[in-house]
Amino acid sequence: MRNLGNPHRATDGVPITRRDLIAAAVSGAVFAPVALGAEEESFKFGLTPVFLSNDLELLGHLRSYLSARIGGRIELVTRRTYQEITALLVSGQIQSAWICGYPYVQFKADLDLVAAPVWHGKPLYQSYLIASADRKVDDWAGLKGDVHAFSDPDSNSGFLVTRALLAENRQLAGSFFARSFFTYGHRNVIRAVASGLAQSGSVDGYVYEVMRETEPDLVKQTRIVRKSEWLGFPPIASPKSVANDRRVRALQLALISMQDDAEGRKVLALLRLDGFVATGPSHFDAIAAKVEIVRQFG
Amino acid sequence: MKLFWRFRSIPVSYRVPVLVALLMVVISAAISERVLSRLSRTQESFLNGLAETYLDGLSSAVVPAVLRADVWEVFDALDRSSASYKSLAPIETVVTGSDGKVLAASDPNRIATYSELSADYRNRYGPDVVTIDEARLTGFAHRDLVYQGQPIGTIHATFDVSHLFAERREILVTLLITNGVLAALFALGGFVLVRQMIGPMRVLEDHMRVAAHGAAEPISSREIPSGDSEVAGLFRGYNALVHAERERANLAMQLAEEEKLSSLGRLASGMAHEINNPLGGLFNALDTLKTHGETPGVRDTSISLIERGLAGIRDVVEAALATYRPERSQRPMTAADLDDVHLLLKPELRRKRQRLDFSVAWNGARELPIRGGPVRQAVLNLLLNASAVTPEDGTVSLTAMSWEDRLHIEIGDQGTGMPADIAGILIDQDPGPAVRAGRGLGLWMVRRVVDDLGGRASIAAKRGGGTAVTLTIPFDREDTKAHAA
Numbered sequence: 001m002r003n004l005g006n007p008h009r010a011t012d013g014v015p016i017t018r019r020d021l022i023a024a025a026v027s028g029a030v031f032a033p034v035a036l037g038a039e040e041e042s043f044k045f046g047l048t049p050v051f052l053s054n055d056l057e058l059l060g061h062l063r064s065y066l067s068a069r070i071g072g073r074i075e076l077v078t079r080r081t082y083q084e085i086t087a088l089l090v091s092g093q094i095q096s097a098w099i100c101g102y103p104y105v106q107f108k109a110d111l112d113l114v115a116a117p118v119w120h121g122k123p124l125y126q127s128y129l130i131a132s133a134d135r136k137v138d139d140w141a142g143l144k145g146d147v148h149a150f151s152d153p154d155s156n157s158g159f160l161v162t163r164a165l166l167a168e169n170r171q172l173a174g175s176f177f178a179r180s181f182f183t184y185g186h187r188n189v190i191r192a193v194a195s196g197l198a199q200s201g202s203v204d205g206y207v208y209e210v211m212r213e214t215e216p217d218l219v220k221q222t223r224i225v226r227k228s229e230w231l232g233f234p235p236i237a238s239p240k241s242v243a244n245d246r247r248v249r250a251l252q253l254a255l256i257s258m259q260d261d262a263e264g265r266k267v268l269a270l271l272r273l274d275g276f277v278a279t280g281p282s283h284f285d286a287i288a289a290k291v292e293i294v295r296q297f298g
Numbered sequence: 299m300k301l302f303w304r305f306r307s308i309p310v311s312y313r314v315p316v317l318v319a320l321l322m323v324v325i326s327a328a329i330s331e332r333v334l335s336r337l338s339r340t341q342e343s344f345l346n347g348l349a350e351t352y353l354d355g356l357s358s359a360v361v362p363a364v365l366r367a368d369v370w371e372v373f374d375a376l377d378r379s380s381a382s383y384k385s386l387a388p389i390e391t392v393v394t395g396s397d398g399k400v401l402a403a404s405d406p407n408r409i410a411t412y413s414e415l416s417a418d419y420r421n422r423y424g425p426d427v428v429t430i431d432e433a434r435l436t437g438f439a440h441r442d443l444v445y446q447g448q449p450i451g452t453i454h455a456t457f458d459v460s461h462l463f464a465e466r467r468e469i470l471v472t473l474l475i476t477n478g479v480l481a482a483l484f485a486l487g488g489f490v491l492v493r494q495m496i497g498p499m500r501v502l503e504d505h506m507r508v509a510a511h512g513a514a515e516p517i518s519s520r521e522i523p524s525g526d527s528e529v530a531g532l533f534r535g536y537n538a539l540v541h542a543e544r545e546r547a548n549l550a551m552q553l554a555e556e557e558k559l560s561s562l563g564r565l566a567s568g569m570a571h572e573i574n575n576p577l578g579g580l581f582n583a584l585d586t587l588k589t590h591g592e593t594p595g596v597r598d599t600s601i602s603l604i605e606r607g608l609a610g611i612r613d614v615v616e617a618a619l620a621t622y623r624p625e626r627s628q629r630p631m632t633a634a635d636l637d638d639v640h641l642l643l644k645p646e647l648r649r650k651r652q653r654l655d656f657s658v659a660w661n662g663a664r665e666l667p668i669r670g671g672p673v674r675q676a677v678l679n680l681l682l683n684a685s686a687v688t689p690e691d692g693t694v695s696l697t698a699m700s701w702e703d704r705l706h707i708e709i710g711d712q713g714t715g716m717p718a719d720i721a722g723i724l725i726d727q728d729p730g731p732a733v734r735a736g737r738g739l740g741l742w743m744v745r746r747v748v749d750d751l752g753g754r755a756s757i758a759a760k761r762g763g764g765t766a767v768t769l770t771i772p773f774d775r776e777d778t779k780a781h782a783a
Contacts, residue, residue, distance in 0.1 A: 147411055149370070179412055183370040196407035197373045 042073035043247045046085045046097030058270045065263040069254035070247050081184055082154035089239055096238045096251055101287040102156035104237055108281060108288075112243055114236040115255040115276040116283060119206055123277055124230040126205035127157035130193050130222045140165060140226045148177040149189045149198035156287050157204040158186055161228045164290035167297035187211065194221035206233070210272045232284040236276070252278065314492045315485040322484055326477030333473060334466060341462045345437060346427040348386045349457065353441040355379065356453055360393055361443055364451040367395055369411050373402035380404055387458040389436060392419070393443075395451045419454055428457070435460040498529040502536060514540045557740060561682065569614055569645065576607035583607070617641045631670035631705070633660050636698055639678050646685050647694075654681075655695035655710075666700055667773040668751065673707075676747040679740045680709040680767055687713030688764075704753075704772045712764040716757060724748075724755040724767065744769075 045066065059076055067074045077094050079085045086103040088094045090110050104111060116123040129140050137143065151158020159182075166176050173180060181198070183189050186207035192198040205227060212219045236255060238248045255276035258264035268275060305313065356379050363371030372393050380388055392403040394415055403409035423429050428437045437457040443450050501521055508515060516537040522530050583600040590596040617638035636658055647654055677696070684694040688711045695710035723741040748755050753771035760766045 179369075181369040188370060188374070191377075192370060192373065195373070195377070196405070197369065197402060197411055 042075040043070055043251075044075045044077050044094035044096075045251070046077040046079070046088055046094045046099075048078060048080070048082065048085060048098075058267065061263055061266045061270065065258070065261065065267055066251065066254060068263065069261075070250040072247070082152050086154060089237065092239045092241045095242050095245060096236060096248060098234065098236050100152075100154060100156050100234045101232045101284050102160045102291070103154050104235055105284050105288045105291055108284075110240055111237040112240055112248075113279055113281060113283075114238055114248065114252045116235040116279040117233050117271070117276055118274040119233060119272075121274060122230070123233045123279055123283065125157065125233045126230055127161035127228040128203050128205045128208050128224050129162060129200060129226040130190070130203055130208070131200045131225050132193055132196065133221050133223045135199070135223070137225055141169075143200045143225065144176055145178050146199035147197075148173075148180040149192040149201035150180055150182050151186050151189050151201075151203060152182060152184050155186075155204070156231065156234070156290075157228070158189060158202050160287070160290055160294065161231070162202040164293045165226075165228070167293045170297070172297075187215075190218060190222055194218055200225065213272070229286065231286050232279070235279065235284075311489060311492045311496060315489040318488040319481045319485040322477065322481035326473065326481065330470065330473045330477070334470060337466060337469060341465070342426075342428070342430075345386075345457070345459065345462065348383070349428045349437070349439040349455065352379070352383045352386050352388065353439060353453055353455065355382075356391070356455075357441055357443055360453070361445055361450070364393060364395060364401060364443055365445060367401060369402050373406070373411075376402060376404045387461065388455055389458050390456040392454040393451060394454070396449060401451065415454070430459055432463070435463055498523065498533070502532065505536065509540070514543055516540045554742070557743075561679070561740065567645075569618055569642075573611050573614060576610050580604050580607040613641060629670055630665040631668045631673055632665045633658055635670045635674045636677065636696070639674055639681060640696070642678060643681050643685065646682065650685060650688075650690050650692075652685060652688055652691065653693045655693055655697075657695070657697045659697075659699040663700075666705060668705060668771055669774075672747040672751060673705075673771065676744045676769065677707060677709065679744050680769075683740055684709050684711035684713070684767075687711050704770055707769045707771070708766050709769075710760055710764055710766045715759060716765050716767075721757050725757055 043066075059078075063074050063076055077085070077088065077097075079088070082100055082103060085094075085097050086099055086107065089097040089099060090107050096114055104113070119125055129143065131137055131143065131146075148162075150162070153159055163173050166173055183192055183201075186204045189198075189201040189203045190208065190211060193201040201222075208219065208224070236251075238245075238251075242248055254264075256278060258268055259275040308316070356375065359375040359379065360372050362368075363375065376391050376393065380391070388404070390404050390408065392409055392415065393401045395401050398415060398420075400409055400411055400413050400415055402411055409415070422431075422438050423440055428439045430437045435458065437459040439455045439457070441453045441455075443452060501517060505515060505517055517533045522533045524530070580603070583603040586596060587600045587604075591600075636656075640654065640656055643654065646652075681694060681696060688694050692712040694712070695708070697706075697708040697710075699706050720741060724745055745755065748769055748771070751771050753769060756768045756770075758766050758768070
């Protein structure tokens with residue numbers, strides 16, 4: 001689950017390295033201590049807020065549905081950035097989480113895929129480059145020299161796709177854009193572009209299309225400059241360390257059969273998703289390729 | 299000064315309301331000034347307080363973001379705060395970093411992120427918390443962001459203060475309308491009050507004006523207010539004056555009538571004497587005729603005597619008729635008028651064995667353009683007076699002389715001189731007091747004649763004793779013209 005808007009984020013914008021995450025996990029200074037592998041403990045499912053206006057409603061339905069299907073106490077863990085949730089997951093402090101394809105590719109060795117959401121019939125989505133609605137620009141090259149708003153340094157659609165596009169064209173984000181900043185939320189990218197704070201932005205196509213319905217006035221102030229190719233939709237993953245936990249399999253079943261249940265359908269309706277399917281790691285090869293392009297170019 | 303006198307000439311019933319209205323205008327101006335100045339101070343302190351709160355709240359929200367130069371967080375804080383501080387009506391807020399460049403503005407389209415802030419922005423602040431630009435109806439405030447004693451940036455805020463001026467304007471208009479209505483009401487009240495107060499004065503004024511042109515009338519009891527003792531006292535005092543004046547006038551008329559009768563009596567007795575004197579001679583002549591009528595000499599002499607005696611009686615009767623018949627008094631004056639006076643005076647002169655120096659210098663015209671009747675009466679009165687004050691065997695004098703367009707008549711006596719209060723009847727501007735004393739009514743008639751004819755009288759002491767009264771009577775104007783033509 002992606003962070004669509006986080007007005008109260010308190011962490012700074014410096015990307016967290018893998019070493020930082022592990023150090024934080026070991027020290028336990030950042031996260032509440034949990035007893036790993038203890039089935040009596042509540043099942044912790046990590047996610048970031050999706051739509052601010054109905055977050056609580058969505059969380060209520062999701063907890064109720066998962067609780068009924070998995071059994072025992074379900075704890076929904078929300079954090080403000082992708083990095084925080086990724087760190088909790090990779091360190092095994094939570095049993096499962098809805099993360100982005102980019103951190104999944106980065107931590108593939110430590111994670112198992114549980115399911116991927118289906119949107120418009122496929123477990124795929126796009127990344128959009130957007131600009132203000134009144135701007136006359138035909139393609140991404142016209143965005144050179146802009147102040148650009150990225151979503152999150154751990155976001156595929158809100159950062160990696162644009163960075164890879166520039167790398168493919170022998171460009172660095174730091175020199176192609178005059179300035180860039182992170183808003184830590186796809187909704188914030190749209191707000192930044194709509195208000196004129198940024199001249200262009202990189203945003204999740206799924207979030208953009210859903211907001212076209214939920215906040216048409218805001219979205220109307222922007223236009224799409226470029227849509228990326230179809231990429232693997234952000235998946236639900238678990239750490240390999242809890243592969244034997246029956247609740248992880250129960251979670252997978254609950255997600256895949258969500259549309260068969262009334263409470264599950266409410267969750268899907270709020271998320272504007274068709275359902276969930278089980279996918280293999282190859283589903284994220286295109287994203288892995290982008291990581292590689294970026295890594296090679298620097 | 300001129301304006302002041304002009305103002306003084308406005309009737310009091312308008313002057314007082316105008317003064318009341320002017321006073322109200324001055325008072326309302328003073329009150330309005332105080333209210334607006336107080337309001338202005340209250341608004342400013344309120345605005346300062348709000349601005350301080352706004353800047354405090356915003357500072358704590360943006361300091362961590364400014365430290366990290368986090369554009370989005372700063373913008374997000376500005377965006378949220380604009381909705382939270384509606385009463386302050388922030389128009390624009392800009393946060394700059396330590397290098398002075400814009401981190402975020404509430405409207406990034408107007409002031410772009412990472413741009414340099416214009417000098418106008420940096421130099422627009424005064425010493426107060428909020429600097430107000432009255433021309434643009436905006437207020438400015440700024441707050442330096444300090445972290446661990448180091449300046450890390452600045453918040454520049456612009457507020458809409460038009461509502462403050464609108465409120466002041468609204469209060470000013472309310473004050474003006476309220477005070478205007480009050481001033482008008484007070485002025486109207488003043489007008490009504492003054493009219494009511496001076497109403498009795500107008501009644502008095504009307505009565506006095508009527509009195510000046512004729513008979514003074516007392517104020518009717520209906521018009522005397524029962525409650526207002528001062529006005530009632532004034533009216534009653536006026537009525538008492540009118541009554542006293544009427545009594546005096548009645549008394550004067552009565553006295554004048556008596557005087558007239560008394561002088562008539564004297565004249566009548568004189569005339570009877572004048573007629574009686576020749577009557578003895580006439581009866582003698584008749585006896586002579588009866589006895590010696592056949593003698594031609596005696597008869598002729600007797601008839602001649604009777605004729606002369608009857609002629610004398612006729613002259614006396616004619617003179618009296620000419621003097622006292624009103625229809626004859628309108629004809630022009632001739633020398634015969636003075637001869638008649640001489641004739642009428644004769645019995646009195648004879649009684650006192652006095653002599654009349656009679657000197658008339660006529661200008662040759664047969665008659666003068668002066669009404670003869672009144673002059674004869676005035677001269678006769680003066681001669682009777684002169685005769686009364688002149689001792690027996692003395693001399694009274696009458697000198698008449700016409701000169702250019704007027705007639706001078708001087709009557710002299712050998713008396714001891716005229717008392718000043720009596721003389722006043724003839725020569726004073728206002729003969730009233732002497733007349734009201736009930737004395738010298740004969741002279742009062744003379745005065746009336748002289749005034750009526752437009753002439754004047756003077757009194758002088760004669761050399762060698764006695765008094766001379768001189769009447770100067772101008773010719774009638776129309777008749778003068780006719781005469782000249």
